Amino acid sequence: MSITHGVHHVAYRCKDAKQTVEWYRDHLGMDFVLAIAENEVPSTKAPDPYMHIFLDAGNGNVLAFFELPNSPAMGRDENTPGWVQHIAFKVASMDVLEATKAKLVAAGIDVLGPVNHTIFKSIYFFDPNGHRLELAADIGTPEMMRKLDACKWDMLEEWSQTKKAPRHAAWMHEG
Incomplete structure (x- = not known):
């Protein structure tokens, strides 16, 4: 059992605090x-x-910048x-995903996707x-999540030994 009760906040660096607050407010609706x-x-x-700013990312999650x-x-x-380091x-x-993409594109922001990851x-x-x-946007079924849960430890062990992608969940990207 985790000793943590959730993420208090996640902090990143920003170039301009005011610009960052306004961008997240205007494009993602964060307070x-x-x-x-x-x-x-x-x-x-x-x-x-430093200036340390905090934004409401929803459901008690806080995104902060310095x-x-x-x-x-x-x-x-x-x-x-x-592509590795990102905030998801x-x-x-x-519907929300597609509407947000349209809003971002209309504001001149380059957007990739939607990319299908099978469960989202x-x-x-x-x-x-x-x-x-x-x-x-989550799209996975309970059965998909059960299948992924059932193989996670075997996948991790195989990866640890081989450093090659295990095939236990290959169904996610094979059609």
């Missing part, structure tokens, strides 16, 4: 819930001014492919900070 700013980092006491004006320009881990948000239905469909796009975002 701006809190701002904290200091000239000294509380945990390390380093003299490093603007760090005295730090070098943002970059990304060049050893990790761009759940949406209520395929997703669209992908980037925020103004270069963070890859995913919106996902």
Whole structure:
């Protein structure tokens, strides 16, 4: 049993706190819930001014960002492919997914998808900070989820030994 009670917040870096708040509000409907700013980092006491913003991502989930004006320009881990690191948000239905895609495209945002992952469909796009975002609508059946649950440990063990994709759930991408 997990000792945690959920995710308090997830924090990323942003280029401009105001622009980030407005973008998430305008494109994903997230409310701006809190701002904290200091000239000294509380945990390390380093003299490093920051603006820490918090957005309501729904159902008690909080997405936060730090603007760090005295730090070098943002970059990304060049050893990790761009598709790997992303923030995935759940949406209520395929209708919401498709309507959001249309709204994003109308605003000039490049959107990939919907991509069919068998148990959910997703669209992908980037925020103004270069963070890859995913919106996902669940479409899997209880039987699909049972099949995936039944093989997860065998898949993990095989991967651990071979570093090759196990075929236990190949049905997800074979038709």
